[in-house]
Amino acid sequence: MTTGNESVFKEVDLNTKTNNTEHHTHVISKDELIVRRGQPFNVTLKLAQAFNADLHPLSVVAVTGQFPSEDRGTKSCLGIPDGVKRSPSAKAIWKMELHKNSSPPTGVLILTITPHANCPIGEYTLTLTHRDQEILLATPAVLFNPWCPDDWVFLADEQERQEYVMNEQGIIFRGSSNYISPMKWDFGQFENNMVNICLAMLDVNHKHQRNPMEDESARCNPIYVSRVVSAMINSEDDSGVMEGNWSSSFAGGVPPAQWNGSYPILKKWFNSNCSPVKYGQCWVFAGVMCSVMRLLGIPCRVITNFESAHDSNKNLIIDEYHSDYGVAPKETVDSIWNFHVWVEGWMKRPDLAADGKYDGWQAVDPTPQEKSEGVYCCGPASVKAILDGETKLKYDTPFIYAEVNADSVDWLVKADNSKLNILHDSKIVGQNISTKAVGSNKRSNITDTYKYPEGSEKERDVYKHASSENPGESENVENGGTENQAPPFTMRFDEVTKPMNGQDLSLMLVLHSESPAARQLSINISVQAMRYNGSPTVNIKSDVKEETLQPGTDLSVPVLVPFSTYRKSMAQSDSMRIAAMVLDKDKPDTPFLTTNNVVLGKPPLTVTISGDVKVKKEATVEVTFKNPISETLKNCTLTVSGSGLMEEQKHDLPDLALNRQVRVNVPFVPYKTGQKVLIATFDSSVFRYVKSSCAVNVQP
């Protein structure tokens, strides 16, 4: 017989190491129980006496959130034997069984507990009752489970799960469609405290503030959770993670191009009581979102779309205006970005179709661009729905459809304010849609998952369908413009040498005509420094040339932009837009336009680690950079970081004269084993954010 004061419980063992390993969460923690839904975990309970289920049953109540409710799936009542009373409309009921290795006569019980495959994610409290006594059994975090066929985020392929859930390193592609440049990104989703950081993000989200009971219940749904995360990554409307800045001044914060990974950003946000971290641009927002999604257990990848349209007035057309004869161009609300970055999350979409037609990758975009239901967030939009032009389907499908497949219309605004349509291009928007390949650092081109091939009849059919279905269409194509005919000659830009920062830029404009007559042409070539979001910063130069185009032969017009001419303008810019406006003197009213976005390459930064690297043993990384220009580099800094390897370190370096090389040795002590990546960034007055990286295999 037990007296009132004697505990009936002797010991609880959460078997954290084994459970976490089986739930693929051992990389997050070996001390705290972190499990995935739809999959059992074992807790060992030692009782002071023999266990007889019929005489003295045992029950467990699992709850999450502030208002646990069986009907909302935020409370589950379990028992051995399973005789517990439940609400008749209880949702997402967990399971509990006695493991066969239990020994009831000696009071040693192994409880096999399975969170329902559709239960809300979050931190749970499990309270156990036996013989009128109660103990706190466990406080596991429960995450989504891509390994569980019943979970909406189930992903069948193990290699893909390793990439899209477990990989802490990735690549984000940037540049322009002709100059695609890979950048290492350190997701660091399993770094210290990430479970708390990501769950805190759900707790401070605007929907939770408004209705915590409903919000906590809705965390069972990856569609809901990814939409909430897309709102919370930006600081608009809420206490989201990051403030965007597309200006040329980043005072009071870190310039977006300086970040190398998500964890320093998320940690800073969490430690500053959810004050926004300054500053982000699209790839930073997307990189941070991917980390949060992977940590929560939603398979996720970062996507880059080149020549990405921003269709502000939702008519699936990008109107751009060019000035003529000194007329200021009409302010453009639409724009085409050199590139734009978002993420895709992998999940089922039973809300869109019963047959699973729209399951799979869903585009979600955390960059604050347009409000959706009153808040800066975007998606999830089914990639399959975008491919089919099903713009009626939620969420924000017309916006993402336009990013990858709007038509582009260029207008010339004349002195009398009339507009002339100089280019209607249905092929330019949405080029080389890219993501890192599974299991390698290669680039995978996934353009065909978003649209049918440009130039195909199917692509035009889908465009027409998308336009007719588009629920948000506010404005049709502007009238008043004169349709232009296809140019009677071809135009393209060729590289003479590979464009490199620090060297003169040399291109060739090549024109070709097959028509019988020679043409007298007036060619206006302008070079503008641009931000990657399509906004011009400075006019670098502009030339007018008179040339004769002979039938059947190429006319090559050299374009030379000396380093001394572009040096200052490009320090604050991302690309150079070279545009040629060509007039046939016999038809002076119909100019033709061709453009090319050039992204300058950067001089090399070398990062090397020699010898074996062991966990908790000091290692050294060597970083070298040589100044290739005849000018002293000032304000030189070196930043090194890498999750599992070191906290971010920033070093100020001396000025660097011509032909001088800087060599820096940075010691570090790795704290996690496995394949890691060390990223270094060199910054200076001329060469901004030169990045390089080095793979590190940290041995036990």
Ligand SMILES: [Ca+2]
């Ligand atoms: Ca926000």
Ligand SMILES: [Ca+2]
């Ligand atoms: Ca538009």
Ligand SMILES: [Ca+2]
């Ligand atoms: Ca198109």
